[in-house]
Amino acid sequence: MDLARHDAAKLAVGARSMTALLLLVSCQGWAQECVEIPPCQAYGWSSIVFIGKVLETGTSGPGTLMLQVERVYKGVPLGQERVTIFKSGTCHTTECRPGERYVVYASGDIKDVLYGYPCSRTRHISWAQEDLKYLNGLPRAPRGSRIYGSIYSVDPDDDQRTFPGVRIEIAGEGIVRRVLSDGQGRYEVRGLSPGKYTVRAKISGWEAGDEEPVEVPERGCAEQILAFVRAREARIYGHVYFADGKPATGVRLDLIPASTRRQDMSVIPEDVADQRGEFAFLEVPHGAYFLGVNISPWSSVSERRPFPPWFYPGVSTSADARAIVIKPGQKQAGPLRFTLPAPVAVPPNR
Numbered sequence: 001m002d003l004a005r006h007d008a009a010k011l012a013v014g015a016r017s018m019t020a021l022l023l024l025v026s027c028q029g030w031a032q033e034c035v036e037i038p039p040c041q042a043y044g045w046s047s048i049v050f051i052g053k054v055l056e057t058g059t060s061g062p063g064t065l066m067l068q069v070e071r072v073y074k075g076v077p078l079g080q081e082r083v084t085i086f087k088s089g090t091c092h093t094t095e096c097r098p099g100e101r102y103v104v105y106a107s108g109d110i111k112d113v114l115y116g117y118p119c120s121r122t123r124h125i126s127w128a129q130e131d132l133k134y135l136n137g138l139p140r141a142p143r144g145s146r147i148y149g150s151i152y153s154v155d156p157d158d159d160q161r162t163f164p165g166v167r168i169e170i171a172g173e174g175i176v177r178r179v180l181s182d183g184q185g186r187y188e189v190r191g192l193s194p195g196k197y198t199v200r201a202k203i204s205g206w207e208a209g210d211e212e213p214v215e216v217p218e219r220g221c222a223e224q225i226l227a228f229v230r231a232r233e234a235r236i237y238g239h240v241y242f243a244d245g246k247p248a249t250g251v252r253l254d255l256i257p258a259s260t261r262r263q264d265m266s267v268i269p270e271d272v273a274d275q276r277g278e279f280a281f282l283e284v285p286h287g288a289y290f291l292g293v294n295i296s297p298w299s300s301v302s303e304r305r306p307f308p309p310w311f312y313p314g315v316s317t318s319a320d321a322r323a324i325v326i327k328p329g330q331k332q333a334g335p336l337r338f339t340l341p342a343p344v345a346v347p348p349n350r
Contacts, residue, residue: 037223039134040146042121044220046105048075049135051125053101070101073135103128103135138219145216148188151181151201151226158230163203168226172197172213192216199224205329206230234326236289237280238336240273247277248340252305254296255281258288258323270296286330288323293340306343314339 043049052067069076105120121131147170153161162185170177173195181187181201196213206228214222236255240248255268268289271279291312294305301307311321313336324333 037121038221039121039131040219040221041223042105042131043074043134044145044215044217044222046074046107046120048104048106048108049073050076050104051101052104054098056098067102067104073138101125103131141219142191143218144191145194145218146188146190146221147192147197147199147214147216147224148186148221149199149224149226150184150186151228152185153206153229154227155229163201163228166201166203168199168201170197170199194218194220197222199226201226203228205331230329233283233285234330235280235282235332235334236284236291236324236326236336237278237332237334238338239277240279240338240340241277242340243342245339247275248273249275249277250304251293251340252299253279253291253293253338254299255284255289255291256296258290258318258321270299284326286326286328288325290318290321291324291336291338292321301344301346303346306346307340308344310341312336312338314341316341 037045050069050073051071052069055066055068057066102122102124104122106122121128123131125132151163151166151168153159153163155161162181164181164183164185166181166185168179168181168187170179170189170192173193175193177189177192179187179189194217196215198211198213200211201208207230209227209229214224216222240251240253242248251273252270253273254270268281268284271281273279292310293307294300294309295311295318299305308316310316311318312324313322315321324336326333
């Protein structure tokens, strides 16, 4: 769903339509647990916000009702009448009676169909004190938006651990703001211009999820949770040389698990040394590995690899090889220096 930007010229707080704007709104609740968002975020997600009174129920089939708009906070042009269908995603509105009043959050084109979203803040006005405090305070609120959230672990081995004192960067709309998370891993930045922002942080030994930008309207807000897991993938890198000391350009290297109990060796593709003899195996899970040439069950002596089986740091058997160990949270191992043996005769048809 596209997030609607606030249009200050259309705010029309306190405006009352002298003619009725009629909307058909579903009042059925959702049988799911909701994570409630604050009014400032619901306001940003919605292109239409108003207080409405129920006129009739079942007007357009079971679970629908007709409302008359009493007070507009966002998105309804003054004096316009429109009948449309609003499919509610509210967790709060399970029964609607004629004459009762609701704070409604909706999205869509006022000239077309309006939609709610799962777990919206649409609710009976008697439950909407927090919403009314925010909405009625918009004309007096200082300009600017805010982004807030928390930073914590979702790692199965360390779930819900918080990260205090982490530097968090909020970038967008031509500016970069930096703050530190508090003792509970929470952060907040105020006074932002409306628009899209990316929130990111770095923690040694941990990896963050995908960076999804958030959008905030004028005087609105957005929550961005930064979830981390322990880094479980690393890179193994270094240089490989021929026996004469020259870079082993084009040589294909193998990286295989040191434990014979791990049979699925195809998860780590072979790597080819570049013109400087540099190699790098990426996204390597934690564990112990042997590096070499022609040490994989799928490799053999050929014109492209005219070498006997050879293990790092320069031995012919796995019993004498040095395992390269990647520990949980470790990001890399290297740089390694690996020298190949003298080439051997290649059997015919190889």
